[in-house]
Amino acid sequence: MTTYSPRALFLAVTALLVSVATTNAVASKAPGQDNALAPAIIDDLPANYAADLDGDTRRLVERGRYIARLGDCVACHTASDKRKPMAGGLALETPFGVLYSTNITPDDETGIGRYSFEQFDRAMRKGVAADGHNLYPAMPYPSYARITNEDMHALYAYLMEGVSPVRQPNRPLEMGFPFNQRWGLSMWNWMFLDDQVFTANPEQSDAWNRGAYIVQGLGHCGACHTPRGIGFQEKTLSEAGRHGSHFLAGETVEGWRALSLRNLWTPEQTAEMLKTGRNSHGTVSGNMVDVVQHSTQYMDDQDLRAVGLYLKSLPASEHDQPLQVVQGPVPAITPVSASSAGALPVDLLTSRGGLGYQQFCADCHRSDGAGVHGVFPPLAGNPVLRSEDPSTLVHITLTGWRSAQTASHARGLTMPSFARLSDQEITDILNFTRRAWGNSVVQAIRPTLVADMRKRLDVRTQDNRPFETPRLADLLKEPNAGQLVLGAQLNTHTHELLPANVGNALNCASCHLNAGTVADGSPYVGVSAFFPSYAPRAGRVISLEERINGCFLRSMNGKPLPLESTEMKAMVAYFDWMKRETRPADKVEGRGVGKIDTSIVPNLENGEKLYAVQCALCHGNDGEGIRNASGKWVYPPLWGDDSFNLGAGMARTYTAAAFVKQNMPIAFKDHFPLGQGGLTDQEAVDVAAYFSHKPRPDFAGKVRDWPKDKKPVDARY
Structure with a gap:
């Protein structure tokens, strides 16, 4: 009531x-x-x-x-x-x-x-x-x-x-x-x-x-x-x-x-x-x-x-509740590393609010708060964030949002409710956004305000599935927090932090959504418990490090990381942190991306139409991906030289379809945390067949794949 x-x-x-x-x-x-x-x-x-x-x-x-x-x-x-x-x-x-x-x-x-x-x-x-x-x-x-x-x-x-x-x-x-x-x-x-x-x-x-x-x-x-x-x-x-x-x-x-x-x-x-x-x-x-x-x-x-x-x-009035901002220079910012993922708030990776933002918000609003031009709104200078009264900001976070559907922007976009986050988590994230990128609002939001609005709006969460989303903010509690944060960062900014190892525009998080924390989005939860394990594509038992390098070779069309490198150790540590209490025999809720019936016959004509309506907004009309004004990649290409190669799992129609069914398009429905999903099985197969068969780099190692086991029906070679 x-x-x-x-x-x-x-x-x-x-x-x-x-x-x-x-x-x-x-x-x-x-x-x-x-x-x-x-x-x-x-x-x-x-x-x-x-x-x-x-x-x-x-x-x-x-x-x-x-x-x-x-x-x-x-x-x-x-x-x-x-x-x-x-x-x-x-x-x-x-x-x-x-x-x-x-x-x-x-x-x-x-x-x-x-x-x-x-x-x-x-x-x-x-x-x-x-x-x-x-x-x-x-x-x-x-x-x-x-x-x-x-x-x-x-x-x-x-x-x-x-x-x-x-x-x-x-x-x-x-x-x-x-x-x-x-x-x-x-x-x-x-x-x-x-x-x-x-x-x-x-x-x-x-x-x-x-x-x-x-x-x-x-x-x-x-x-x-x-x-x-x-x-x-x-x-x-x-x-x-x-x-x-x-x-x-x-x-x-x-x-x-x-x-x-x-x-x-x-x-x-x-x-x-x-x-x-x-x-x-x-x-x-x-x-x-x-x-x-x-x-x-x-x-x-x-x-x-x-x-x-x-x-x-109309001149500003003394009765306005203005966009109250601290006067003076923009707060100090620092790049993520020497190779730089862009100008980011100094506490993006060292505060609970910053890590919460990086996990739940940056896919759409970006780490630099710039949003995505014509798609997702910027947060830097956003009047809703800069207003001294945070009512709208808290309201949207608790109940979600949808864009106006207009002749110029016919594809409606949604933001899901984040009500399943605690009052303190929401407070941490919103206060981070209100002081980042020069916003610097004077009055901080308190958890009691979030709790009061949650009660007044009668907000309830609908998803009761047992998958527990790991919180990147909890990395800060660990004795090896610096190593774990680096592992998470390598997942979200892979091609920028490891240019010698990544040969295209993809990051690990392009497939392992929100740094591997999304149910049915190839999460890392429990994964390290299952390695070493037998890999049919390799025809032998492989280690976790080998599995990671397989992604560098295929999905990122690049070169393997040295096994003893700081970066490989950080990525493995990050996986191990998500292992929790998982044992090799356990079945992990939300693992993988699900399955699609391989008897569904693709309709490429329908797939092309679906791509234009639902995918081109983020991946470009010709699958070329989206860059920001400074030329940095925002969303990756789905085909062409800067996309995954022929040996990647996403190059297979039904593997790609399963991923699309659960995780794409983002901002289409109200599923936590990306508003993702919404296509039928047939639609997912149609659009996956359309983009997976587009031109892309070859993979020399394909001749060694599946030496002992039956090759999948949708393998491209």
């Missing part, structure tokens, strides 16, 4: 009465997530125009559809199953009960089909329905009151002529006394409602005024981003007047921090964020995901830039 602190109750009332933060209380599923080949955007705003509309009326209706986009009507007035757009039924959950959005299709009985324009206008500006009852301001009529008469007529025309009527009765409130009493809303309107239409500022440009009109009115940005007063009203609806400095200065609602929008980015950066859901500073999260998906991505470029221009003009 969910419990609520006094702060949560305050914020919930805020959401109930005024904020559209409640409009997305029931998260919708990202379109296309159930079909690996269909990540295309679903346009869920109806355009069912009557056939007999004349040209002028059709243009008016189309203009109204654009107005409905700006107002994000479809997000609230469509149930989560998306089957009946604008017919209402979306549950808006609060601690006091549930509100349901209403049917605004032109159905005469259950919708607004009998509304005159005057009645519609009154509902939009004053929050009073046709029969005279007051609407809850979860529908942001205080902002909609600023809509011009012309735009209101266009919106009315669209809802009456461009939307098909749906016969669906409105659901009654599920709220107890006194929250089910609407009479108090009349008094609230008398005290707080300003129903004046937007008036342009003659001292500002047309673009500035257009941006102000969208932000203050149809965009209703202040509903989430403006602080509240004692009556839970927005303290102001514009930048003007005595309370104007409060406008868009930021607010925290139901565990999400809506940042101050005042002078936040350049107009171009704001436009990019609203159009694509991301820019060089980060990505949208929480309720803004749906705002971008349903509304702002459809705005024309002129309007987007106008919004950015207006927001840029």
Whole structure:
């Protein structure tokens, strides 16, 4: 059962009465997530125009559809199953009960089909329905009151002529006394409602005024981003007047921090964020995901830039809870080693938070905090990390995240919940990110804050499998911590730290995910207990060192490590640390990558399509891999000279398919810790057959493979 602190109750009332933060209380599923080949955007705003509309009326209706986009009507007035757009039924959950959005299709009985324009206008500006009852301001009529008469007529025309009527009765409130009493809303309107239409500022440009009109009115940005007063009203609806400095200065609602929008980015950066859901500073999260998906991505470029221009003009306010950063030089950074894996925080490998970040976060956000351009958001300079209020940061870590799915970024990306980490682990990692890469936020997060939010959000972990993920942070407890950390580091930065031994762009962690700590991702847990052991490919008993060197020769197309080298000893020590209590006869949960039925016949045409939709984002359109701006490898090639050679296990279709089935694509589902998996067995075989048979380096030692045992059916030679 969910419990609520006094702060949560305050914020919930805020959401109930005024904020559209409640409009997305029931998260919708990202379109296309159930079909690996269909990540295309679903346009869920109806355009069912009557056939007999004349040209002028059709243009008016189309203009109204654009107005409905700006107002994000479809997000609230469509149930989560998306089957009946604008017919209402979306549950808006609060601690006091549930509100349901209403049917605004032109159905005469259950919708607004009998509304005159005057009645519609009154509902939009004053929050009073046709029969005279007051609407809850979860529908942001205080902002909609600023809509011009012309735009209101266009919106009315669209809802009456461009939307098909749906016969669906409105659901009654599920709220107890006194929250089910609407009479108090009349008094609230008398005290707080300003129903004046937007008036342009003659001292500002047309673009500035257009941006102000969208932000203050149809965009209703202040509903989430403006602080509240004692009556839970927005303290102001514009930048003007005595309370104007409060406008868009930021607010925290139901565990999400809506940042101050005042002078936040350049107009171009704001436009990019609203159009694509991301820019060089980060990505949208929480309720803004749906705002971008349903509304702002459809705005024309002129309007987007106008919004950015207006927001840029608002000076930082004393009421902001700003991106508080210690002034002065960027904290010292040091390369990992002489060969350098890049400029990294000095305590990345010497603190529990740094090692936790390296294990659970760096695959997407990178060790240097730069993220992956166009894919995963940077953490260096990220406003969510730099905000003094860490609500959004903790919320995302506990509950997960998904990106906005837009025309420019059709493949939705996810971050899984990390709720299975302890409060202290989450605290260590988040505080590390808030002081790394020059972020340097003053106030540290405490475990009690994480625990409180975990309770308030009623966060529960779903995976009860017995695999225990080793924590790299625990390496620091060991007497040979330096050697063990080096072993882990050699796994994650192999080709950079051992250039004489690695002949391509791969690391050990390319196949042994998160330094060998992921269930079904070829983990190292217990592995050293099974060596020496018989290897069919070699036809003899081999040692752990020989197995490691086999990967250098094949997967990394390189040269073996000397058996007595510091690096080999560090890697073996790292394996032995993960041995735990495993005995040779034990069956280790999560070991390997599973099996795929070798009778499945690959469909190469489908594999090519799958690769383009789900794999190219990280591995390149032609399997060439991804590099960062400085030329360093981010994600490895899947074919070509810089990929694994013909003797690697991943060059075999069904071995590759098993790996793909369990571990790829990352950020596609919600599996811990990489959001990985999601393809069917057939899809995994199809895409594995496609990339495994692409050109790649030969392997001279292949003539000695399987001297005694039967060669696998999918061997390439």
